[in-house]
Amino acid sequence: MAAPGNDVFFQTAAELNARLVKKEFSAEELARAFAERLEQLGPRYNALALPLKAEALKKARAVDKDLKNGRLRGPLQGVPYAVKDLLSYAGQPTTWGARPYVAQIFDYNATVIDKLDAVGGVITGKLAMVELAGGGGYRSAAASLFGPGLNPWDRSRWSGGSSSGSAAAVAAGLVPYALGSETSGSIVTPAAFCGVTALRPTYGLVSRHGAMALSWTLDKLGPFAHSAEDCGRILQVISGKDSQDPGSAGKSFYYTPQYARPLPDLKIGFAATDFADRPDAAARPAFAAALEAVKACGVQLVEAALPPFPYGAVLSTILSAEQASVFEPLIASGKVDELADPSQIAGLKASLEIPARDYLKAMRLRRMLQEAIQMMWGDLDAVIAPARTGIAPKVDEPLSPPPGAASPASRQAPPATPRGFGAIIPAGNLAGLPALVLPCGFAENMPVALQLVGPPWSENTLLAIGKEFQSRTDWHQRKPPGV
């Protein structure tokens, strides 16, 4: 059996598992290669929160025994992975990316880690994140215990947040796949900025037991990987009923793209303005070409738009009110002042003052917009839009202007209800919708991506479209320079 070569670092989980089953190398050798690479290169991108090499090697040796005895546990068996440091791993620090929690240790694993462990997954580390997953709102890429997430495509640029390390680690080939979380944009944004495939599942499909809460009614966990197919395989393992998560929908997911409806039958909503007007000028050619590639998959593209609602204000109010309750002890103790980002400290403190009237109004509007979006699915099977309209910003650039500063033209406050699908991130999260992020090209040598969003439980449809798109393009297989 030969030691794994450098070709393993950008292979999909399924490809690596196939090579393990063929005994091209052992799980222990594979775990060692990835764990050492994560330890060595993770700090280069401020992506590593905690290396777990010893634990990885121990688990990998157990997997090797299983493989030797013919106990096959599916395509993730023996494949290394890492998780956002928002998930508890028994006996090891879980910092939530924030200084006040630097010594926090739980004595149980997050459900998703137990589920991956049961199929032979090999955890090699925990990954950096924006402190408290961005709760309170942050203005700087440096809003993290681990420093600003650096983008493998250009380390002077941000890797996105809040699942910064999860996206960067997959993009740089430090892990074949990683888990992250999204409350509003924390999977979609870093996946788009780092050029990796990622899936935000339907609310309630993946247990959040053992994950930091930011907003009980919005939080979701999901995978970052090298392909849509891998995302499907990972989701199959981590989904399912969990009585320890009150938000659990009690549903499982089986990755069966072969049973998805034929693509020519699918109506995909899009707004021309999302591709022609909203993106930064440099990104427009890539998005225009990507839309043509989607069309070439055989789906029907139908001009559409989100129903008009003030999605941003509704989401921000719900998130602020729920995070205030979640972090009330942190705020009351004064330890909130230990956070790295002053705007986040202020945002959390101010959140305690939200009137119940506003929270309830937002939740009533949420019901109305949910009903309107439900109607939209009567005509459409999914919608497509740019995941982000531009490339990753520079790490030393403020993510929003400081108080009192005049907004540059490019950073003017968006309208309350953007046209087309401009508000698809808050809308999709308020309605608990799944989203698949597909790298779709480059602008200024940085990746850009599409997001496909569908009705609840439509993951197989999204993945079938994603699989077809990725069979026709190679954007998801591109590697950052110098890795």
Next chain:
Amino acid sequence: MKLTRRQLAGVLAPAAALARTAAQPATVAPDEEMRAAREHLKANGETLAAQAVPMSTEPAFQFKV
């Protein structure tokens, strides 16, 4: 779970080392930050207040539709 100080130092060392490399955000007076945060929430509240909602519309309690 009980950990000795040495065990704790061992597991925290990588995080602490990385934290030292963190860039610092630009300084804005805390009062100014609080004012901005409150204004943001107030603006949200005003946006919501401008929306008409029928009396019969109850708050959402399903979070996927």
